[in-house]
Amino acid sequence: MNLPRATAHEVSIDARGLIEFLDAAEQQGCDLHSLMVSRDGQVIAQGWAAPYSGDQVHLLYSCSKMVTATAVGLLVDEGKLDLRDRVLDRLPWWLLKTDRSLVHGWWQDATISHCLSMTLGHDDDAWGRATAGAFDAAWQPADVDWIDLILRTDLDHEPGSTFAYNQVATYLLSRVVSHVSGQSLLGYLRPRLFDPLGIGDVATQTDSAGNALGFTGVHATTETLLKLAQLYLNEGRWEGAQLLSADWVRRARTPFGPSNRDPEADPDWDQGYGFSIWNARHGYRGDGAFGQFAIVLPHQRMAIAITAETADMQRILDLLWQHVLPAVDRPGSADSDALLAERLGSMSLLPPRDERSDVLGEVEEVIAGRAGLIEQRRDPYGRSGRFPSHWTGLRLNSTDAGWTATLDSAVLGGFGITIGADDWATSELEFGDRGTLALTSRGGWETSDRFVAEVVAIRTPHRFRLILDRSGSEPTFDLVWRYCPLTGPEPAALAVKAWG
Numbered sequence: 001m002n003l004p005r006a007t008a009h010e011v012s013i014d015a016r017g018l019i020e021f022l023d024a025a026e027q028q029g030c031d032l033h034s035l036m037v038s039r040d041g042q043v044i045a046q047g048w049a050a051p052y053s054g055d056q057v058h059l060l061y062s063c064s065k066m067v068t069a070t071a072v073g074l075l076v077d078e079g080k081l082d083l084r085d086r087v088l089d090r091l092p093w094w095l096l097k098t099d100r101s102l103v104h105g106w107w108q109d110a111t112i113s114h115c116l117s118m119t120l121g122h123d124d125d126a127w128g129r130a131t132a133g134a135f136d137a138a139w140q141p142a143d144v145d146w147i148d149l150i151l152r153t154d155l156d157h158e159p160g161s162t163f164a165y166n167q168v169a170t171y172l173l174s175r176v177v178s179h180v181s182g183q184s185l186l187g188y189l190r191p192r193l194f195d196p197l198g199i200g201d202v203a204t205q206t207d208s209a210g211n212a213l214g215f216t217g218v219h220a221t222t223e224t225l226l227k228l229a230q231l232y233l234n235e236g237r238w239e240g241a242q243l244l245s246a247d248w249v250r251r252a253r254t255p256f257g258p259s260n261r262d263p264e265a266d267p268d269w270d271q272g273y274g275f276s277i278w279n280a281r282h283g284y285r286g287d288g289a290f291g292q293f294a295i296v297l298p299h300q301r302m303a304i305a306i307t308a309e310t311a312d313m314q315r316i317l318d319l320l321w322q323h324v325l326p327a328v329d330r331p332g333s334a335d336s337d338a339l340l341a342e343r344l345g346s347m348s349l350l351p352p353r354d355e356r357s358d359v360l361g362e363v364e365e366v367i368a369g370r371a372g373l374i375e376q377r378r379d380p381y382g383r384s385g386r387f388p389s390h391w392t393g394l395r396l397n398s399t400d401a402g403w404t405a406t407l408d409s410a411v412l413g414g415f416g417i418t419i420g421a422d423d424w425a426t427s428e429l430e431f432g433d434r435g436t437l438a439l440t441s442r443g444g445w446e447t448s449d450r451f452v453a454e455v456v457a458i459r460t461p462h463r464f465r466l467i468l469d470r471s472g473s474e475p476t477f478d479l480v481w482r483y484c485p486l487t488g489p490e491p492a493a494l495a496v497k498a499w500g
Helices: 015-027 063-077 112-116 146-151 168-181 185-194 222-233 246-253 313-327 334-345
Strands: 032-039 042-048 284-288 292-297 302-308 365-370 391-398 402-409 413-420 425-430 436-445 450-457 463-469 476-481
Touching (some): 015 032, 015 042, 042 222, 042 334, 063 112, 063 168, 063 185, 063 222, 063 246, 063 284, 112 168, 146 168, 168 185, 222 246, 222 284, 222 302, 302 313, 391 463, 402 436, 402 450, 413 425, 413 450
Parallel strands (some): 365 476, 413 436
Antiparallel strands (some): 032 042, 032 302, 292 302, 365 391, 391 402, 402 413, 425 436, 436 450, 450 463, 463 476
């Protein structure tokens, strides 16, 4: 069940504004992976940067918070949860080892609304210190519930007195949703949200016990992200049915409590925070790291979904306000619509192969050891994103269509990656109980001694570069992320196993 389609000028939008946005985003390095725009419930623009495509799920990072908050809203609508409920009253204590009577007093006063509004009482994002000890030195999960770890970390302030964007609050909400509903987060949402919206596969990352993280980890298509924004734009209605109450939508989008204390907050992060939704200079939105957006523009009757990999999320919003908003209710044309469709259809992460000067090496096999090539060469990928040191070996073999790279990890074992020469090639890294990481790769010999492959973790915003150098006495290789994932440089941390 897809949203209906229309052209831009049919809904009084000049397609030239969207073309200008795409051009500016490309010129300024925003690295868009997808864009979908609707007005009056009709999609007027959609495009994906190859090898991304419309049928693939994509890690939404903190747009996951909007999904989790929507589940809370549905429970509130059903009368199974109240925003004034104390969080401690809604947790699965039968699973926990913590003595509730010993939990810090301020925790006793924390409510569902405090978690939704990021006014739980932390001074900063407490996730790292709150979950220290969740894994041992070999990256194996410790025998402890993460709620136990969190509740052993005291709050810094009385709940409701201060705003601090953090992950602990939404993780607790995810656990509340599961405990109150008796289902997983995705299982609860499937009949109440996903199926009515016509949403297909959705995945999520979990803690070591299989509980959805809630604050991140949801993987969904760009159209799913757009439908979520459209549902909020519709005040919770979908095809005549009130899936989510208008009262919840109003509460969620209304700034709650203390404001953002960050003196360096960008303009669109300084407009107030509702229930897991940011207000903006125009409308409101869910957003996730590196440029994942579900944007709601009530005055323009528009919804916008974007996935990307950028370090400057404000830049994307600035360009939207600069180019797209002035195009609303401006005369357009069928010719401009056609140009927009052509522009969207040509989006790509990398230039076509015939524009590259790769050398097809005749070497059938190269065996290399790990070395810090990023430190030795000028390279656009950052040193902070290097794979962990336990990734120690590489064997590169040529095939009829490209290459196979076999990577060895001293901790996790061996893994094969298929690399296409002319086209993108797909493969998966299997991490056992941790799940799988889907990859799409393309590369080649740039010189007779230097092999480079771009490897896209296709269900995430991220990609890494595999570099092989055989100019020295022994071949060496390196692996480095373009932008280090928030989970850290270990690729296994991006794996997904929970679908719903």
